[in-house]
Amino acid sequence: MVRVEFLGPIQKPSLELEIQNLNELAAVLQEDAxxxxxxxxxAVAVNDTLVSSLEAPLKDGDKISLLPPVCGG
Amino acid sequence: MVRVEFLGPIQKPSLELEIQNLNELAAVLQEDAxxxxxxxxxAVAVNDTLVSSLEAPLKDGDKISLLPPVCGG
Amino acid sequence: MLELYDGxxxxxxxxKEWYEAEATSNYGAYIPFVGTVRSEDGIDGLSFDxxxxxxxxxxxxxxxxxKAKGAIxxxxxxxxxxxxxxxxxxxxxxxxxxxxxxxxxxEFVEDFKASAPIWKYDLLDGKRVYxxxxxxxxxxxxxxxxxx
Amino acid sequence: MLELYDGxxxxxxxxKEWYEAEATSNYGAYIPFVGTVRSEDGIDGLSFDxxxxxxxxxxxxxxxxxKAKGAIxxxxxxxxxxxxxxxxxxxxxxxxxxxxxxxxxxEFVEDFKASAPIWKYDLLDGKRVYxxxxxxxxxxxxxxxxxx
Numbered sequence: 001m002v003r004v005e006f007l008g009p010i011q012k013p014s015l016e017l018e019i020q021n022l023n024e025l026a027a028v029l030q031e032d033a034x035x036x037x038x039x040x041x042x043a044v045a046v047n048d049t050l051v052s053s054l055e056a057p058l059k060d061g062d063k064i065s066l067l068p069p070v071c072g073g
Numbered sequence: 074m075v076r077v078e079f080l081g082p083i084q085k086p087s088l089e090l091e092i093q094n095l096n097e098l099a100a101v102l103q104e105d106a107x108x109x110x111x112x113x114x115x116a117v118a119v120n121d122t123l124v125s126s127l128e129a130p131l132k133d134g135d136k137i138s139l140l141p142p143v144c145g146g
Numbered sequence: 147m148l149e150l151y152d153g154x155x156x157x158x159x160x161x162k163e164w165y166e167a168e169a170t171s172n173y174g175a176y177i178p179f180v181g182t183v184r185s186e187d188g189i190d191g192l193s194f195d196x197x198x199x200x201x202x203x204x205x206x207x208x209x210x211x212x213k214a215k216g217a218i219x220x221x222x223x224x225x226x227x228x229x230x231x232x233x234x235x236x237x238x239x240x241x242x243x244x245x246x247x248x249x250x251x252x253e254f255v256e257d258f259k260a261s262a263p264i265w266k267y268d269l270l271d272g273k274r275v276y277x278x279x280x281x282x283x284x285x286x287x288x289x290x291x292x293x294x
Numbered sequence: 295m296l297e298l299y300d301g302x303x304x305x306x307x308x309x310k311e312w313y314e315a316e317a318t319s320n321y322g323a324y325i326p327f328v329g330t331v332r333s334e335d336g337i338d339g340l341s342f343d344x345x346x347x348x349x350x351x352x353x354x355x356x357x358x359x360x361k362a363k364g365a366i367x368x369x370x371x372x373x374x375x376x377x378x379x380x381x382x383x384x385x386x387x388x389x390x391x392x393x394x395x396x397x398x399x400x401e402f403v404e405d406f407k408a409s410a411p412i413w414k415y416d417l418l419d420g421k422r423v424y425x426x427x428x429x430x431x432x433x434x435x436x437x438x439x440x441x442x
Contacts (some may be wrong), residue, residue: 008195008265009276026290039291043284048199052286066290067197069281072223072264073181073235073255073392081343081413082424099438112439116432121347125434139438140345142429145371145412146244146329146383146403157313162306165328170379174332177399180313180324184390231318242332244407248400251325255392 002062004029010038010068022046022054025064043067075135077102083111083141095119095127098137116140148205149222150196154232164220164238173218173240175247179255181235183228190269191229192277197263204262208254217241217250221258227269261285296353297370298344302380312368312386321365321388323395327403329383331376338417339377340425345411352410356402365389365398369406375417409433 002019006012012035019025022044029035044051045065046058058064075092079085085108092098095117102108117124118138119131131137149160157180165176183192205221212219217239224234237255241247260282267274297308305328313324331340353369360367365387372382385403389395408430415422 007197007263029290030292041283041287042290043287044289045200048203050284050286054289067263067284068265069278069283070262070264071266071277071281072258072262080345080411102438103440114431114435115438116435117437118348121351123434127437140411140432141413142431143410143412144414144425144429145406145410158306158310161309165305172332174330176328176330178326182322182324184320184322244403248403252396255396
């Protein structure tokens with residue numbers, strides 16, 4: 001089981017999913033019409049480290065975060 | 074009569090000279106052995122405006138300043 | 147040092163604390179950057195969400211970069227609402243010499259704008275409206291989107 | 295605004311005064327640069343001579359440049375002696391947006407170093423020694439030297 005969190009302006013509760021990698025996460029999230037615009041512009045972190053590939057395996061208890069476009073300052 | 078002031082670290086009293094232009098000033102100051110090293114690195118202002126040519130005529134009462142290398146801050 | 151505050155920053159106090167904290171560290175240059183909420187487009191203010199775990203690791207990586215040049219960075223940011231003409235952001239570089247500090251503050255502030263996990267909202271008629279048009283996707287975004 | 299002080303600068307006080315003076319001017323960015331005397335080469339401090347008439351006109355020309363970009367500049371500098379770890383120089387830019395301020399503070403400080411009619415001395419064993427090796431001839435210098 002992994003936990004998926006939507007940060008900042010994506011007003012969506014967390015999900016708990018049984019998935020093995022980020023490819024599977026992409027497939028699940030792409031079915032949510034509300035999310036499709038966000039997905040184009042979101043960065044992804046696994047356990048608070050940004051990732052640049054979908055291939056890394058996930059393990060039980062991992063936390064995945066979706067980070068929409070930022071604007072600090 | 075013009076007045077020539079030596080600024081900052083050039084420890085030299087002001088001069089009052091009867092000269093018509095900066096070429097004449099150059100000739101006078103070049104005879105002062107103590108000044109020759111300073112002259113290579115000094116900027117020149119006439120009435121507090123920096124000048125880039127020796128040709129501009131001087132008039133009675135003008136103030137000429139010699140500015141050695143600077144280091145503010 | 148990274149400091150997060152609820153609401154606006156007390157800029158004079160923070161600038162003073164940082165200056166005094168490094169008073170005998172032998173840095174020749176101290177350059178703070180202060181960001182203040184401007185009145186524009188009829189907003190009453192701004193509001194901020196921060197994701198701290200990634201902000202901390204992003205900041206730590208910059209602190210290491212600074213250290214490699216003999217410099218240090220400090221940063222303060224607001225959480226929640228900050229009204230017009232109040233300040234929400236201070237970043238500062240201390241370094242022995244001026245060139246490092248002048249270059250570092252520029253690079254740091256630009257990367258902050260592009261990468262720090264902070265989300266900005268306009269406060270408009272009592273509502274919190276995501277500032278989508280001024281926001282920047284973090285490098286590598288779009289990983290989960292459908293390819294097409 | 296150009297402020298000259300006898301001896302070292304009260305940095306927190308000046309940064310606060312400037313910040314508060316522009317509190318409602320709607321500038322989004324405030325970037326001060328603070329220069330502090332470093333302990334090196336066994337000096338006890340630094341000392342400064344300033345030629346005010348030309349400093350004022352140099353500063354006024356920069357203020358005009360800033361104004362053309364919607365920004366303003368403030369500067370404070372010490373006259374006379376400033377001891378180790380005390381500060382002798384503050385320059386600050388206020389502008390609506392950050393890029394102008396980040397670029398302006400860099401250009402301003404560099405031109406200040408190259409052009410402002412201020413002379414620096416090391417305080418060494420009670421003597422005032424001109425810092426010739428760190429000083430820069432003003433552009434156009436050498437006009438009166440013998441051609442050879």
